Amino acid sequence: MKELLNLEEKTWKLYEESKKDIQKIYDEIDEICEYNTAKVLQAFWDNHISEAHFSTTTGYGYDDLGREAIEKVYSHIFKTESALVRNQFISGSHALAKTLFGLLRPNDLMLSITGLPYDTLHEVIGIKENKSSLKSFGIQYDQIDLINNDFDYDKIEKYLQEHSVKLIEIQRSRGYSTRKSISIEQCEKVISLIKRVSKDTIVMVDNCYCEFVSLKEPSEVGADITVGSLIKNLGGGLAPNGGYVVGKKELVDLVAEALTLPGEGKDVGPTLGINKQFLQGLFFAPFVVKNSLKTSIIASAMLEKLGYFVDPTPKEKRVDIVETIHFGNEKDLCLYCEGIQSGSPIDSFVTPVPVNMPGYKDKVIMAAGAFVQGSSIELSCDGPLREPFIAYEQGGLTYESGLIGILKAVNKIVKEKENIK
Numbered sequence: 001m002k003e004l005l006n007l008e009e010k011t012w013k014l015y016e017e018s019k020k021d022i023q024k025i026y027d028e029i030d031e032i033c034e035y036n037t038a039k040v041l042q043a044f045w046d047n048h049i050s051e052a053h054f055s056t057t058t059g060y061g062y063d064d065l066g067r068e069a070i071e072k073v074y075s076h077i078f079k080t081e082s083a084l085v086r087n088q089f090i091s092g093s094h095a096l097a098k099t100l101f102g103l104l105r106p107n108d109l110m111l112s113i114t115g116l117p118y119d120t121l122h123e124v125i126g127i128k129e130n131k132s133s134l135k136s137f138g139i140q141y142d143q144i145d146l147i148n149n150d151f152d153y154d155k156i157e158k159y160l161q162e163h164s165v166k167l168i169e170i171q172r173s174r175g176y177s178t179r180k181s182i183s184i185e186q187c188e189k190v191i192s193l194i195k196r197v198s199k200d201t202i203v204m205v206d207n208c209y210c211e212f213v214s215l216k217e218p219s220e221v222g223a224d225i226t227v228g229s230l231i232k233n234l235g236g237g238l239a240p241n242g243g244y245v246v247g248k249k250e251l252v253d254l255v256a257e258a259l260t261l262p263g264e265g266k267d268v269g270p271t272l273g274i275n276k277q278f279l280q281g282l283f284f285a286p287f288v289v290k291n292s293l294k295t296s297i298i299a300s301a302m303l304e305k306l307g308y309f310v311d312p313t314p315k316e317k318r319v320d321i322v323e324t325i326h327f328g329n330e331k332d333l334c335l336y337c338e339g340i341q342s343g344s345p346i347d348s349f350v351t352p353v354p355v356n357m358p359g360y361k362d363k364v365i366m367a368a369g370a371f372v373q374g375s376s377i378e379l380s381c382d383g384p385l386r387e388p389f390i391a392y393e394q395g396g397l398t399y400e401s402g403l404i405g406i407l408k409a410v411n412k413i414v415k416e417k418e419n420i421k
């Protein structure tokens with residue numbers, strides 16, 4: 001493969017040494033994948049999934065057998081009363097926005113306990129002015145920052161004693177920040193505190209990038225409602241778009257009425273031929289998550305050996321599929337993204353360049369040669385052009401293709417460092 005890909009000797013050495021170091025971690029990831037695959041299969045068995053569920057509806061989408069079965073399968077996996085799994089959700093951001101609009105009313109107070117939420121939610125909440133934000137409807141927002149990568153338990157307890165909080169948001173994955181992602185154990189601890197002090201506060205979890213990385217999901221440790229994207233982990237690379245919301249029936253029904261319309265809620269929503277992709281994507285999801293994790297780990301190991309600060313480190317326990325690499329300068333960040341792009345199955349011949357993007361202060365560079373536009377369960381890498389020039393890398397539908405992307409990206413950096421043309 002070294003010759004086939006025209007890799008430098010140094011790149012290949014880095015790979016061979018890295019591979020030896022991480023075999024044990026790979027074994028642990030295999031076990032988690034086995035467990036989560038069993039979880040998915042059991043949900044399919046219990047719901048008698050059959051070819052009939054690949055059929056579809058158009059128009060209103062009444063009585064869509066497949067859609068109803070998919071939602072039962074999701075409820076089974078997440079151990080929730082109800083689920084809303086829809087192609088009418090554009091992606092995770094839309095599912096999060098509809099959840100907030102469905103659950104919050106004027107004068108309600110929403111509290112984030114993981115600091116500033118994900119970028120696309122700023123205009124939804126009204127952190128950045130927008131005439132259609134929650135704030136414009138009189139919904140208030142406040143946040144408590146993490147301390148030392150954990151919840152500020154004392155501050156949260158005091159805040160809940162002094163305020164009437166309708167909904168608490170926990171965002172597990174880090175987004176474009178430098179904090180660590182939040183584990184299931186941390187979720188469990190903070191949710192039990194919240195329920196002790198303020199039992200009626202709704203706990204909502206943004207679970208993007210975290211599904212099937214661990215043995216449990218947030219709904220199994222007390223989250224009232226859990227939300228995520230189908231162009232990430234649970235779509236398994238096959239879902240062409242979509243989002244999911246799982247949780248208590250009463251809450252999921254409210255979100256459904258915000259997504260469709262009051263009075264119809266979950267009863268409408270044509271699936272337009274998507275059921276098979278949602279089911280097969282979910283079937284593949286634990287395996288694709290495993291491949292993504294292994295891709296992140298090999299990247300982490302090789303770039304750490306090259307002298308960069310990486311987070312998580314290769315052997316660290318993972319909570320999501322994201323790897324961050326602190327390049328420290330614009331040139332290395334761009335080279336790395338160019339290398340990832342050149343190893344992609346789609347658009348391998350284009351060169352990503354940093355551009356201004358709506359919602360971002362700094363220019364952003366993005367490598368995304370994906371079958372599904374914007375899909376980040378496929379090998380992808382992006383980063384805002386600001387200190388300390390961090391690449392956020394994730395995905396890898398197959399470990400082998402993920403690895404090849406990483407090898408090509410690392411090779412670019414090696415050549416630059418060694419001054420090889």
Ligand SMILES: *Cc1c(COP(=O)(O)O)cnc(C)c1O
Pocket residue numbers: 091092093094118120171172173174175206208209229230231232
């Ligand atoms: C990716 C992401 C989202 C948004 O999901 P999309 O499907 O890209 O809209 C929301 N929150 C977090 C933490 C994310 O990583």
